[in-house]
Amino acid sequence: MFGIFSYDIASPRVGVKHHDHILDLEIVGLLGYFNELDVDPAVFAKPVLNDFIELGKPVWQAVGRRVKELLSNEQTAFEGVHDQVLIHESRATMHLPVRIGDYTDFYAGIHHAENVGRMFRPDGDPLLPNYRHMPVAYHGRSSSIVVSGTPIRWPKGQFLQQGTPEFGSSQALDFELELGLVIGRNSRLGESVTVEEAEDYIFGVTLFNDWSARDIQRWEYQPLGPFLGKNFGSSMSAWVVPFDDLEPFRVGGPVQEPTPLPYLQASSPGHFDLTLEVMLNDVVISRTNAQYLYWSFAQMVAHHTVNGCNLNVGDVLATGTISGTEPGSYGSLLELSWNGERPLVLPGLDESADSKRTFLQDGDTVVIRGISTKHGHTVELGEVKGTIFS
């Protein structure tokens, strides 16, 4: 996992997480460990990963391989310089890993979309007619994306109270469990990325919490979509998992019926069996899996660019809320409490007011984390954490 960290007097730089330590790639580079690779250590002395990512996939892969080789044998490889190159994470401050040009949020979690449809359009088909034809998405706000651990200020805004618009603090604050893709390669304005080449445009994956004020969102979102109900803050994990590390977890996705248009048809599986969970104040309230996404990452990239829209290194494409089929696998409080109708009793606690939740309360901490093991391979996605304060 690549991230940006600073420590003591050392300014932000690129690091790789290794258990409870962080490998300082700038120092590793200056000590000559990357001499056989075509990479200038200066690219690691940057406050964002963008410059490193721009070197291209062969370089990320070569650096990744070299780092794994060194860390598999760290005592010998770093003899005499161990304390210089491996920094205990308690000394480190983490930073937002990329400079994000544009942030797009998809709606690819089909069970989430169905649940929202059932709640808000009880008499119609839970899915809108376009849902199974395209990965529906909207543009979000990049300026308010913060790194895991950054407190999130309780948003104020307009919402309906007994049919009248009022101004105040949101009364329906929620999280959304998502994955975020970090774009690894620029595409050209006016040109499309095909679904077959789409994965080459992904540098890696992060955990993403798209905080949502449901009451603000509900009042504002017609006809142009979510705006202030979302853009007060989104949280992203500090570590970006290289896309290649997901390979052992590749699986086929759900049957897509009707068959998508040709530009969305891929010849190989594009989904990933990744276990994800949400903790509210240290209690696990949901366990789900990235397999529940209807649309694959490759389909998201292909759809996003089919009209010629250009992607840039560092852009983030989030998946939308990932919910499973059962209540214990829903990725938002909106669904877990069924729009407040069925307060969630935090497991392991009694039924006092404090242990019940419809939406978030002041001081609540939400952690989304992911670790998956399959056929002897383990991938850690780390965590994204945020505490709400007013």
Add this chain to the structure above:
Amino acid sequence: MFGIFSYDIASPRVGVKHHDHILDLEIVGLLGYFNELDVDPAVFAKPVLNDFIELGKPVWQAVGRRVKELLSNEQTAFEGVHDQVLIHESRATMHLPVRIGDYTDFYAGIHHAENVGRMFRPDGDPLLPNYRHMPVAYHGRSSSIVVSGTPIRWPKGQFLQQGTPEFGSSQALDFELELGLVIGRNSRLGESVTVEEAEDYIFGVTLFNDWSARDIQRWEYQPLGPFLGKNFGSSMSAWVVPFDDLEPFRVGGPVQEPTPLPYLQASSPGHFDLTLEVMLNDVVISRTNAQYLYWSFAQMVAHHTVNGCNLNVGDVLATGTISGTEPGSYGSLLELSWNGERPLVLPGLDESADSKRTFLQDGDTVVIRGISTKHGHTVELGEVKGTIFS
């Protein structure tokens, strides 16, 4: 008007438009003309205006005053260096004037919103219930904003054909006449900008064309708003007009009824009497005015930040399509041709197929321009131009 230009071997730099010449602020600074101001000429040797804007309003104002003073007396002021500091625009290449972090598009043109409502929801109130309570907006794509003159590639995508989604070139390509505000000051995440202080966050104004593929937009936009119907390209004028230059054109806006919530109530007029027009292939097809906007610029800024969303220098807030009350003052072909029902015959031409338009045709050139005169003051907004090619 400030912009970014390059010429001959000179790399992109800040310029001020002066008739058909451009004043090179880097050279002017290096020659000592700004010595009495607290400004390093290096800030003008940049490929975007952001660094200059970040110096703050007192600096923009001081530089603006000094430049006006010099240009009012150019022969004397620049004696001996005239050809060095004033470059004929035919030698210049213009660049996108700012590095845009986030781009937001409002929907503040009430007559446009009403026309769209009448066309697509003929049986209901043309305005949705939230319209008169808040400046409705959505986030757009910043990566695909291009400077005036850049050709726009005809977008492909999904749209309904006799009820079935098909893939192909858009058959309903449109322009949208808008103004764009360039943000001049960072606000802090978690804090709101009040409506009274909002104008201090605006550096200047540009002309903006939010190209739209109506068929793609119509099929994709529920429930999360416009995406591929818009993000294939937006055009912005090369010149940013300092906000102060609009002062002589300040007017009261429309009566806002019902009275907006207090955070949207301003004590002074916040609208501007600016004449705008659209030319299609050199024929004027619409004349309108920025006064037709329902919400003021200050209200847009206050609403955008009321939930704590942060603005950054260089962000663009566009107004949404500005239409007047009469057909000849509509700001999009969607309205001018009433969704294709009443083909527009280009004035001055015969009624042959080529002179009729429902939506745009391959090779069409759209120019939006603005020049206003009032009480002896003139403000030129320049133009934004784009040609569609497939």
